Amino acid sequence: MATILVHIALVAYAAAAAAYLSWLVRPRERLVSAGRALLFAGLLLHLTSFAAAASLSHGEGLARAGFGSDAWKGGQLFSLLAAATVAGYLALDLRYRLPVAGAFVAPVTVAVMVPAHLVHSGTRAIAPELTHSSALAVHVFSAAAGTAALALAFALSLLYLASEKQLKSKHPGRLFARLPSLELIDRVGWQLSVWGFVFLSVAIATGSLASHEASGSAFPIAPKQGFAVLAWALLAGLIQARLVAGWRGRRLALLVVAGFLLLIGTYAGLLAAPQHAPAAAAALLAPGRG
């Protein structure tokens, strides 16, 4: 049931991506409306699939929602990240009307969801000490929210860099008219970066707690943890630079891009971690067992 719902959601996301990309070519307002409605419908189905999976796990803890009873798959993790990003985008679009970001988010969501759900990924066990852990639950969801916020900030930063380049070179491209103002992209990107930093801080703290619960070590040495801490430090530097030195615009956009790429490194580290390693985790920074 949950799988069927996710597949239908994926179809809705793909249709939304097609609508948004068509809008880039033909700026018809109804394409944006269709894209928005399809993303919303896809998200509802997607969330319903999580609820269905959670009900199958007999309600044994929030952290197990969508993750099976005592194991998780990489695909499920990316599915959660995709849903969080789509939800974040829809909230953003409601406030600021940013269809051009939709043209980025919807295809990326599909690109993440297709391998996540159609390609077989191995099951990883969750440490028994963590199956009822609140720290793990908070960790997973704050990591998903933080990643979604930073993914959106990353998308806006790329938009900023593209738009700024066109304005500086004084050669507006074909899509220039569809781009929002630099001021808006900068402001929203900054807000998302702050939210991303806050969620990432919570994720690291709770991940450390969960790690301690499972293995007794709060900071196990692994690439995943290293990338997460680097990303966090870079975001902290970004916030400092903005608040103290007044950095904005291009510099900030480049920092956000770098921060998000480091975060990607965290997920790569998570998936690359050997199954038998004590540090193999149920989610970001959380340890698992082989």
Add this chain to the structure above:
Amino acid sequence: MPVLLCIGLSHKQVPIAVREQLAVSAEDLPRRLARLRAMPAVREAMLLSTCNRIEVFAVADARTAADDVLRDLGPLAAEHALIRVEEEALLHLFRVAASLDSMVIGEAQIQGQVKEAHERAQEAGASGAALARVVSAALSAAKRVRTETAIARGAVSISSVAVQMAHKVLGDPSGRAVLLIGAGEMAQLAARELHAGGASELLVANRSAATAEALAKEVGGIAVGLAELPALLERVDVVLCSTAAQQPLVTRDLVGRASKVRRFRPLFFIDLAVPRNVDPAVNQLENVYVYDLDDLERVAAQNRDLREQEVQRAEAIVREEIVAYARAKQERAAVPVLARLRAQAQALADAEVTRTLALLGPLSERQQRSVRSMAAAIVNKLLHRPTARLRGEQGGPLADAAAELFGLQDGGDPGAPEREDPPGAASGEPPAASRHPQAGTGADVLPLTGRK
């Protein structure tokens, strides 16, 4: 059969020197419309007079009415004017409303001008239902063109491009401060536009305090001294320059220092002066953008090219809308045929029922009802398929065939079911349509039947 005519000229036929002699002022318009109304062959008319065109769109009994209209426009117009008839006139009206015939393709004003010209014609009692339908269809086509193509996107005048670029950098101008240095006309225009768009403060600086005061008064701003420029650069968001200074007033060092104080908030320079007032190196600073005349002209040219590229798509929309208009006309034409067919059949049935009841002698109420029901059922069953076909095919050749086959042309008022009261009737003014027995009945103008 009424015909749609378009008589007039535009920027494509004559230069402005001729157009300005022919332009019709708002005060003179009612008199000119009254003259058009008075022409015997003209049923309905509207006069579109803008700086780029003077054209009369008329619904007339015959195309010869165009000669009367042409004479009315005067000998100068007659020398250059074009006469367009039916499909050609319809296409022209749609293209004009969609700004495809404008000097600057995609300009926004023409749509409002067509609408206003028609409203004035309605007020003067010169326009009735037929012209209203054509104009309404043309305006809805124009709306589609504007929303579905990029024909109206991208400013094409220097001042508009400057304002557009400022919006791209700074977003909403509300709460922004604008500094105008110098008294150049284009810079004033852009400053006014930004101020009207919500900029909270418009500061005017000039070498001469008196000139600054006078200009500030003119544009609704506040005069400031040019000596305060370094401090001003720390607080304003847009700077418009158009002085005759031979050396740059704004240097990289000056802006670099201001940028740090303003904590790298974006600053947008619009340099409309020749020689330039802003050192081009200023554009290399972060969050600072400088657009000079050449840059703005390049963007304007690019926007013009973009609009030209959209013309084909806009023309396709216009064609689609013309077909839709023709189809709607056919639908309207089918309704009276159906109504007349049904009325004729019902009248026959009623007559036969009366005759039959008289022959049958005294019958109970129930028996009489049965006979009437049977007659009605026969009529309904016989007409069911023709009704469905006429509705499904939306009139057209079938409606004409039905009218011919059942002899419906002779029975009743063909336009009665569609009659509309033209505006002006309520005010006591005899509407143009009332001067002609068939006008305002919804009988449409063009023989577009069959065009799909």
